[in-house]
Amino acid sequence: MAISDLKLPEGVTAHTFEHSAALARELAKKVAAQLSAAIAGTGQATLVVSGGRSPVAFFEHLREQPLEWSKVVVSLADERWVPVEHVDSNAGLLKKHLLQGAAAKARFVGLYNVAANLEDAAEQADRLLAELPPIDVLILGMGDDGHTASLFPDSPNLNQALQLDNPRRCWPMLAPTVPHQRLSMSRSLLASAKTTVLSIQGQSKLNTLNDALAGNDVAALPIRAFLQPTLEIYWCP
Incomplete structure (x- = not known):
């Protein structure tokens, strides 16, 4: 299967x-x-990215771009509830691969915080995200199970986190893989982004995307929530 074989909704574009x-x-x-266009228009720009190992090369290329980094706010679509120093921390990944050199001037808004439990951490992150400027660019990834951000199928709180009319910005989520405890931006906050890109690699991800396009049950494959007009898909084998 090639990405050209997918039956994409009107307005969704794909790049191979x-x-x-x-x-x-x-x-x-x-x-x-x-981001440059946003800075030119409003004086600032907000970028929300996903973690994991796949975006590392993208982060390293982005930090070399000639941007007014002091006017950029960077945040995460989701986070593992582990300290920044932990090998699985998305914030730690960003600090190592993106927020270096000139890009270190960007303001980082993280989701992780020390709290008594995951629910308390999500509530604290929710309050912090109230101060996040409007999202100009959102970069999403996707797992083979159809999750995006940390909106995992069968996770407690998933249905609430997927509600577009729920004003909460951050939810405690549970992943099927270690580390299990996650913090995730809600669908409503993620969907507010002016530009959204889904970046995926490999045939298995393409197969999952094909399955997502063939049905409507968002809870079964949460990526379906974002297969909307204006989405851009970046894919490579």
């Missing part, structure tokens, strides 16, 4: 790249252009 390096390079250029 030969390899991950090309995808990372072109995505960095696109995001930098979008």
Whole structure:
């Protein structure tokens, strides 16, 4: 299956790249252009990214882009509830691969905080996100199970986190893999982004995306919540 075989909703566009390096390079250029345009228009720009190992090359290309980084706010679509120093921390990943050099001037708004339990941590993150400027660019990933951010199928709180009319910005979520405890931006906050890109690699992700396009049960495959007009998909084998 190729991405051209997918029956994409009207308004959704797809871009195919030969390899991950090309995808990372072109995505960095696109995001930098979008952020620059936002800065020119409003004096600031907000970027929300996903963690994991897949975006590392993208982060490293993006930090080299000629941006007014002091006018950029960076945040995370989701976070593992572990300290920044932990190997699984998304914030730690950003600090190592994106927030370096000139990009270190960006303001980072993280989700992790020390709290008595995951619910308390999510409530604290929710209050912090109330101060997050409007999201200009959102970069999502997707798992083979159809999750995006940390909106995992069968997780407690999933149905509430997927409600567009729920004003809460951050939810405690549970992943099927270690570390299990996660913090995730809600669908309503993520859906408010002016530009959304889904960046995925590999045939299995393409198969999952094809399955998502074939049905309507958002809770079964949460990525379905974001397969809306204006979405751009970046894919490589």
